Amino acid sequence: xxxIGVFVCWCGSNIAATVDVKAVANAMRSExxxxxxxxxxxxxxxxxxxxxxxxxxxxxxxxxxxxxxSPRMHEATFRKTALSAGLNPYMVEIANIREQCSWxxxxxxxxxxxxxxxxxxxxxxxxxxxxxxxxxxxVTKRALVIGGGIAGIQTALDVADAGYEVDIxxxxxxIGGRMxxxxxxxxxxDCSACILTPKMVEANQHENIHLxxxxxxxxxxxxxxxxxxxxxxxxxxxxxTKCTGCGICTEKCPSRKxxxxxxxxxxxxxxxxxxxxxAIPNVAVIDTENCLHFKTGKCGICQKxxxxxxxxxxxxxxxxxxxxxxxxxxxxFRPIDASAFDEYAYTQxxxxxxxxxxxxxxxAAGPTGGVLxxxxxxxxxxxxxxxxxxxxxxxxDAAKGKEYCSKICCMYTAKHAMLIRExxxxxxxxxxxxxxxxxxxxxxEFYRRAAEQYGVDYIKGMVGKVSVEGKKLHVQGSDLISxxxxxxxxxxVVLATAIEPDPTARSIGTxxxxxxxxxxxxxxxxxxxxxxxxxxxxxxxxxxxxxxxDIPETVAQAGAAxxxxxxxxxxxxLVGNPCVAHANELLCNGCSQCEKVCPxxxxxxxxxxxxxxxxxxxKRIAVVNEAICQGCGACTVTCPSTAMDLKGFSNNQIMEEVxxxxx
Amino acid sequence: xxxxITKEEILRICNVQPKKCMKCGKCSGTCPxxxxxxxxxxxxxxxxxxxxxxxxxxxxSIYKCLSCFACLERCPRNVEPAKLIEAVRLAVIRQQGKNHxxxxxxxxxxxxxxxxxxxxxxxxxxxx
Numbered sequence: 056x057x058x059i060g061v062f063v064c065w066c067g068s069n070i071a072a073t074v075d076v077k078a079v080a081n082a083m084r085s086e087x088x089x090x091x092x093x094x095x096x097x098x099x100x101x102x103x104x105x106x107x108x109x110x111x112x113x114x115x116x117x118x119x120x121x122x123x124x125s126p127r128m129h130e131a132t133f134r135k136t137a138l139s140a141g142l143n144p145y146m147v148e149i150a151n152i153r154e155q156c157s158w159x160x161x162x163x164x165x166x167x168x169x170x171x172x173x174x175x176x177x178x179x180x181x182x183x184x185x186x187x188x189x190x191x192x193x194v195t196k197r198a199l200v201i202g203g204g205i206a207g208i209q210t211a212l213d214v215a216d217a218g219y220e221v222d223i224x225x226x227x228x229x230i231g232g233r234m235x236x237x238x239x240x241x242x243x244x245d246c247s248a249c250i251l252t253p254k255m256v257e258a259n260q261h262e263n264i265h266l267x268x269x270x271x272x273x274x275x276x277x278x279x280x281x282x283x284x285x286x287x288x289x290x291x292x293x294x295x296t297k298c299t300g301c302g303i304c305t306e307k308c309p310s311r312k313x314x315x316x317x318x319x320x321x322x323x324x325x326x327x328x329x330x331x332x333x334a335i336p337n338v339a340v341i342d343t344e345n346c347l348h349f350k351t352g353k354c355g356i357c358q359k360x361x362x363x364x365x366x367x368x369x370x371x372x373x374x375x376x377x378x379x380x381x382x383x384x385x386x387x388f389r390p391i392d393a394s395a396f397d398e399y400a401y402t403q404x405x406x407x408x409x410x411x412x413x414x415x416x417x418x419a420a421g422p423t424g425g426v427l428x429x430x431x432x433x434x435x436x437x438x439x440x441x442x443x444x445x446x447x448x449x450x451x452d453a454a455k456g457k458e459y460c461s462k463i464c465c466m467y468t469a470k471h472a473m474l475i476r477e478x479x480x481x482x483x484x485x486x487x488x489x490x491x492x493x494x495x496x497x498x499x500e501f502y503r504r505a506a507e508q509y510g511v512d513y514i515k516g517m518v519g520k521v522s523v524e525g526k527k528l529h530v531q532g533s534d535l536i537s538x539x540x541x542x543x544x545x546x547x548v549v550l551a552t553a554i555e556p557d558p559t560a561r562s563i564g565t566x567x568x569x570x571x572x573x574x575x576x577x578x579x580x581x582x583x584x585x586x587x588x589x590x591x592x593x594x595x596x597x598x599x600x601x602x603x604x605d606i607p608e609t610v611a612q613a614g615a616a617x618x619x620x621x622x623x624x625x626x627x628x629l630v631g632n633p634c635v636a637h638a639n640e641l642l643c644n645g646c647s648q649c650e651k652v653c654p655x656x657x658x659x660x661x662x663x664x665x666x667x668x669x670x671x672x673x674k675r676i677a678v679v680n681e682a683i684c685q686g687c688g689a690c691t692v693t694c695p696s697t698a699m700d701l702k703g704f705s706n707n708q709i710m711e712e713v714x715x716x717x718x
Numbered sequence: 719x720x721x722x723i724t725k726e727e728i729l730r731i732c733n734v735q736p737k738k739c740m741k742c743g744k745c746s747g748t749c750p751x752x753x754x755x756x757x758x759x760x761x762x763x764x765x766x767x768x769x770x771x772x773x774x775x776x777x778x779s780i781y782k783c784l785s786c787f788a789c790l791e792r793c794p795r796n797v798e799p800a801k802l803i804e805a806v807r808l809a810v811i812r813q814q815g816k817n818h819x820x821x822x823x824x825x826x827x828x829x830x831x832x833x834x835x836x837x838x839x840x841x842x843x844x845x846x
Contacts, residue, residue: 398748398792444742444794448740448742448794449794449795450738450794450795450796452796453793453794453795453796454791454796456794487747489740489741489742489743515743516742516743516746516747517742517743517744517747518744518747519744519745519746519747519748519749519788519789519792520747520748520788520792531747531748532743532747533743533744533745533746533747533752533758533760534743535741535743535746535760538758538761540746540747540749540752540753540758541747
């Protein structure tokens, strides 16, 4: 006969207010197999844990049931308690009488009855538990960062400084990301490039950091500590080892049709180009869609003019296969396509621009050399209207737009408005806003400075439509404070477009089996307590890929993700989860169903010698790699011959629980 | 005269949820009949939510709305103010059983630039 101890927690009044904990403890005392049953105010406290430890020793318990909160909260705590008292930690079961009972019931009688049922189910299960021992796996001391923006760069630098090798995979030809495109940064107005480029250089020169630019992740397999990634390095048609970045090829290239993506397509560039002056690596790349050599087989002017002999039209893409212990997602964002909001005439006039386009129009390295000019006719705009929340804060059932607040727009618009009023005092600036949201250090002060010192005209209300009237843009909006409709003849309209995750995020999420929300932002393991980890072990989140955030928040999160990665990589070995699947060799008929549903690729097939009462000989059976299996249980429910079972959650155990509930 | 028309009755007619409104004012920013109205589209949403139905029923706005549905089309929260205005209009017609103006008055008010949709919609405002 087993000796089981039951420990009923009050959780202060969380449980005790709706469940008669003493009655539960008393009732469990008469359950078969239970030799000890008690209640306590806070079982998770040191005193509560000592109560369990003492009972395990005094009553020689071989099974423990704790009736408390969700196992997500304190299962690990109580398993450690059991271990320290010499009991196998997998002989502990939790009956969740808080989330699944006291919190959702109002009636004490009902709550108490249900708590008893849940306790009985846990007792029934623990009777069928077997001691389990977790295996260990080694850790590859190398990290992969996906995305070379400020988030990826910062995470890489922090991990590399701790002494671990880091690879940054960046899909574009240079690192730097969105921050490289920004002119000034709020609320200090320091130049974005001036603070970013030193970090880019540092990443490039760091002995532990390896940049793999113009490359994409093809496939990831493995598990925490032991990932294998296939990386496709696209052909640049320029030999990285030879190119000196002199830029002669980019000047000589006769094709001028390619849109300059760095300048948001506001001007063109050659077919062979270096994205921007401070690009890293400072190596040219050929855009085959616009290159005359690739289109007609002629030209080759760049090749003739390259003194380093770096142009190589025959270059092929390369596949790299590398092993990593941890993967950090830093895929960033892009602004949404404003053409869906055609009431603002984005597709009808060049003088309706997005805020990121305005950054380029104000930047010294931009298409206008830093002089703010209308894209249509190159004239100075004298009347500028900013429209906030374009595509942000839309309801779920609205025809277009995102449900969330993009968070950065209020501040960058205040910055734009302030900079324009500073540089061009004769220009009027109007900002239509729904709410001005400026939580952050020195943020509200910054916004007030724009309104009070720089005379930016903030109008509470939204623009209903923008119509092109000759050279002017007629803006019709509402002023909710004066309760009037406002009409402004503007020269330039700037849309604060919502930001969305980079479109590559979804496929990367699928590759990593990292969960995402409906907006394609990566989900964190816990919204408050584990904000930089994905629920998938070994995957970490850095920057806007997890949710909209500004540069200081991104850098903070990047550092936090790095510290988690360092914590993982510094471990000698990882203790696995012993609750993994295994196949009963006698029952398995080798049908491959489990292999197909396994999301981790943990199941393979082997021909094995089997000796049973009904079968003797060699047959094809499923074999589970216990290091890869995450214990999700998909195989156990798929198996048509009930050969697959999950240790710690066997079919037998689950049925015992159900029986106990139905008794 | 029957009992007062309640907020609930208005909402039952049009199935609009004014609580979804985030008070951005885009409906009023977009409205081509704004200057003709004593209460503006965003005020309809606010006033229905706060039960001020009588004021709206007595207002000129319900006859000035062109039913162009621009507010409904552009509302980021899908609140559909035009439907709300139509519902108040309907409530007046149902309650009074009489017309604000006769159908013979309509042709005189038409002008060439009036959208067809508005003419069709105006017929719903008047008896027969």
